[in-house]
Amino acid sequence: MRSSRLRAGLALTGVLALCACGPGPAPAPSPQAGPSTAALSPSPAGPSTAVPSPSPAGPSGTPASPSPPVSVSVPAREVPRGTGSTLTDDVNGDGYADAVIVSERRERNRFLTVLYGSAGGLDPERRTVVEAGDGVLWTSGGSWRARRPDTADLDGDGFADIPVLLRTEGDWPALRILWGGPLGPAEDGLSPVVPVPDAERVTSDWPAAGDFDGDGHADLALGIPDLSASGSDGGGYVLLHGPFGREGAPRDTYVGQSPRTWWVVADRMAPGRRNMLVVHDGDDGEQTGAVILPRVPPAARTYRLGPGNAIATGDFDGDGTVDVAVGDDGGRNDEPGYETLGETGAVTVHYGRAPETPVVMRVPRIRGKLTAGDVDGDGRDDLVLQSGDRVEVRTHGLSTTRTLGELPCPPGKLPQFPVAVRAGDYDRDGRAEVLLNCWSYIFGPDPQRWWMWRADGPGVRFDTTGF
Numbered sequence: 001m002r003s004s005r006l007r008a009g010l011a012l013t014g015v016l017a018l019c020a021c022g023p024g025p026a027p028a029p030s031p032q033a034g035p036s037t038a039a040l041s042p043s044p045a046g047p048s049t050a051v052p053s054p055s056p057a058g059p060s061g062t063p064a065s066p067s068p069p070v071s072v073s074v075p076a077r078e079v080p081r082g083t084g085s086t087l088t089d090d091v092n093g094d095g096y097a098d099a100v101i102v103s104e105r106r107e108r109n110r111f112l113t114v115l116y117g118s119a120g121g122l123d124p125e126r127r128t129v130v131e132a133g134d135g136v137l138w139t140s141g142g143s144w145r146a147r148r149p150d151t152a153d154l155d156g157d158g159f160a161d162i163p164v165l166l167r168t169e170g171d172w173p174a175l176r177i178l179w180g181g182p183l184g185p186a187e188d189g190l191s192p193v194v195p196v197p198d199a200e201r202v203t204s205d206w207p208a209a210g211d212f213d214g215d216g217h218a219d220l221a222l223g224i225p226d227l228s229a230s231g232s233d234g235g236g237y238v239l240l241h242g243p244f245g246r247e248g249a250p251r252d253t254y255v256g257q258s259p260r261t262w263w264v265v266a267d268r269m270a271p272g273r274r275n276m277l278v279v280h281d282g283d284d285g286e287q288t289g290a291v292i293l294p295r296v297p298p299a300a301r302t303y304r305l306g307p308g309n310a311i312a313t314g315d316f317d318g319d320g321t322v323d324v325a326v327g328d329d330g331g332r333n334d335e336p337g338y339e340t341l342g343e344t345g346a347v348t349v350h351y352g353r354a355p356e357t358p359v360v361m362r363v364p365r366i367r368g369k370l371t372a373g374d375v376d377g378d379g380r381d382d383l384v385l386q387s388g389d390r391v392e393v394r395t396h397g398l399s400t401t402r403t404l405g406e407l408p409c410p411p412g413k414l415p416q417f418p419v420a421v422r423a424g425d426y427d428r429d430g431r432a433e434v435l436l437n438c439w440s441y442i443f444g445p446d447p448q449r450w451w452m453w454r455a456d457g458p459g460v461r462f463d464t465t466g467f
Contacts, residue, residue: 084158210275314372314381321352330367373423373432
């Protein structure tokens with residue numbers, strides 16, 4: 001194994017450390033490859049109670065603070081050099097979607113990994129690893145929602161960026177942006193603190209990315225359980241409208257009051273489409289509900305969803321509208337009398353053309369999260385879910401069930417099971433591949449064991465032990 005380490009000053013925000021390491025000499029670079037060391041350190045419903053109130057535009061609330069040191073390592077195999085693209089998940093701008101995952105070497109030592117797409121799909125040996133150094137990559141506990149950070153081109157330069165929540169000792173988490181670039185995240189690529197208005201503290205899960213005002217620029221949405229806005233009652237959500245400046249400031253902001261909101265989900269970004277937003281209630285382990293906001297701010301009718309802490313959006317029937325799937329993730333409140341609060345044992349699909357008449361699919365022993373993607377290339381999104389010890393994918397308009405096969409998890413203190421984390425077309429063949437890892441309700445995901453599954457070929461297993 002070969003390695004080298006470089007250090008460079010990060011203007012205004014801290015220090016990034018750069019390490020290039022890998023399993024031996026790299027193959028000869030392709031014409032677009034860069035040097036191996038050159039990447040970073042309603043049920044029917046009327047208007048919901050989740051009615052936002054406007055806030056004066058402009059950043060406020062979150063004080064600027066120095067960035068913690070960030071360590072970034074890149075293996076010897078070259079990261080392809082890109083020139084920019086329109087894909088919202090193309091961090092190095094080479095025209096292939098990339099996948100960002102979160103792992104944990106030990107308690108509170110979490111790190112991001114960018115796996116780069118190519119004609120051959122994701123290659124675990126071609127990656128960028130980002131650690132928070134003295135800070136903590138905040139992922140709001142062991143929740144599955146914290147394990148797949150969104151990406152979007154937040155500054156409009158043709159490279160997808162990664163919004164992250166970092167905290168240093170004694171501080172609440174602060175939102176920052178890890179900027180994408182021709183070779184992935186750059187050594188000076190961590191923004192100062194992004195100002196979040198009217199928030200006493202940011203305890204949100206990862207921000208959701210989308211174009212919420214329809215202007216063609218990527219925006220961010222955060223659930224804020226504790227708002228400090230005058231006259232607010234509890235929580236709500238904040239929209240940060242792009243484009244963002246390199247200093248981290250959004251173009252303008254909007255605050256929506258929604259007392260029960262803890263976290264948010266958006267549908268996938270697509271050119272020319274304004275994104276919707278799902279604002280989800282908080283929970284104490286039990287299954288809770290959410291509200292669909294077809295437009296934000298919600299000028300149109302909103303739709304209340306039934307209980308279910310697993311949410312996925314996609315076009316499951318191929319009609320061109322966004323559908324929302326709500327699933328029972330298996331979580332339960334362990335307080336006496338509340339053990340089965342909100343339990344459904346089902347997935348409920350609210351189709352975009354008829355959200356008030358949902359379709360219910362019973363799933364025996366359902367647990368874990370829901371992941372949407374078109375795995376068979378028929379133009380309709382499919383749904384990956386956990387049924388007992390099996391991972392299944394519902395295809396052909398969710399009418400057909402297929403089991404993903406044997407995905408063994410290592411033995412542990414408590415039973416672990418494989419769960420889909422995200423899906424994307426990483427090789428541009430028109431079919432989505434699925435990333436899965438091992439999961440335990442108490443200890444969260446296993447940081448080592450991962451799989452890449454594809455419908456038309458053998459899967460690939462890798463681990464993050466040596467990342």
